[in-house]
Amino acid sequence: MATIIDGRAYAKEINRETKQRVDRLKKRGIIPKMAVVLVGDDPASKIYTRTKQKKAKALGISCQLLRYPAAVSQAELTAEIERLNADQTVNAIMVQEPLPAHIDNMALVGRIAPEKDVDGFHPVNVGKLYNNFPGNYPISCTPRGIMMALDHYQVPIAGADVVIVGRSILVGRPLQSLFINRDATVTMCGRKTPHLLNRLRQADIVVVAAGKPNWITGDDLKQGSVVIDVGINRLADGKLVGDVDFVSASQVAGTITPVPGGVGPLTVAVMEAQTVDLTEWQHE
Structure with a gap:
């Protein structure tokens, strides 16, 4: 019988370490903050974002959910991303998929500041990974x-x-x-x-x-x-x-x-940990 990789158990270990790192940041007056952009009423997306919010709260991470109707325009979402880029209290930004057909997801991801790209999808971060670039940057x-x-x-x-x-x-x-x-x-x-x-x-x-x-x-x-x-x-x-x-x-x-x-479970745990990574890197 095969050895089972217990994602739930290992995610708990990752979360414990993340919580310790968050506590250290809070002693410096820094609270990691993630902003999640949710468009439309996809049931799976709602569940996933709720899970992220719940886990973030348990770890001491601030998680702001920004909800938009399915009919939202590309320009409106782009403006929101730019606002979050400029907000120094926001350390991590993600756009929850799937998005409506009229939204160009890649164009939207390309507007996220690479240093706040918690999903690791920005072309700059993808290029660094592909080239095995040294230094700190987010990874999918x-x-x-x-x-x-x-x-x-x-x-x-x-x-x-x-x-x-x-x-x-x-x-x-x-x-x-x-x-x-x-x-x-x-x-x-x-x-x-x-x-x-x-x-x-x-x-x-x-x-x-x-x-x-x-x-x-x-x-x-x-x-x-x-x-x-x-x-x-x-x-x-x-x-x-x-x-x-x-x-x-x-x-x-x-x-x-x-x-x-x-x-x-590992994906969610890593996203929370990477939010803390981004926060630490931004305050180095």
């Missing part, structure tokens, strides 16, 4: 959380054969850079990649973020491999499952993340 939270979990569970990365399924800017692409920067050999794949299963069966580390429930099974994996399931899919019966069939995969993998309780 889910990939950062994955790398932290691998280190926490002492998974060797240098020299590992890594296959990432899913090429999004949220997970796949920044994660590719993080692995390459740690001397892994990385193959980026998508649903249409030829001979995908052959590639998976040779991989030491498999990361799946394709949005296809129970797609990858134990038969598709190398014995003893590390499997990171980023997918979260709700079935017709309401059950949440990942992109990997956990039951069969856990019989083959050496280490695996469950869904729920794996990558998800």
Whole structure:
């Protein structure tokens, strides 16, 4: 049976350290503050932002929620971002996705000050990550959380054969850079990649973020491999499952993340920690 990466337990450890850092900042008269821009009435987005607010409050982080109707214009949102950039009490800014079709998300993210970009999506921060640039800058939270979990569970990365399924800017692409920067050999794949299963069966580390429930099974994996399931899919019966069939995969993998309780809690914990990172860097 595989070792289970307990995202909830490790997230608690991250949160304890974050709380200690927040307390140290407060002794200096500094309160970390995150601003979240929420557009429309997407139910999942509402739940996610509530979770972030609740966790931030528990850690002593101020979290300001700025809500806009779905019909809001690009110009109005851009003006809000510029206002938050200029507000010295705001240390971190994020725009909750998904956004309405008429909003150019990339243009909006590009207006966030790079030093306040808690999601790590700004082109400047993406470029620094890609080039393995030295110094402090934010990194996309889910990939950062994955790398932290691998280190926490002492998974060797240098020299590992890594296959990432899913090429999004949220997970796949920044994660590719993080692995390459740690001397892994990385193959980026998508649903249409030829001979995908052959590639998976040779991989030491498999990361799946394709949005296809129970797609990858134990038969598709190398014995003893590390499997990171980023997918979260709700079935017709309401059950949440990942992109990997956990039951069969856990019989083959050496280490695996469950869904729920794996990558998800780490993403939230890393976002709160990165808010504190940004605050500390801005006050150095």
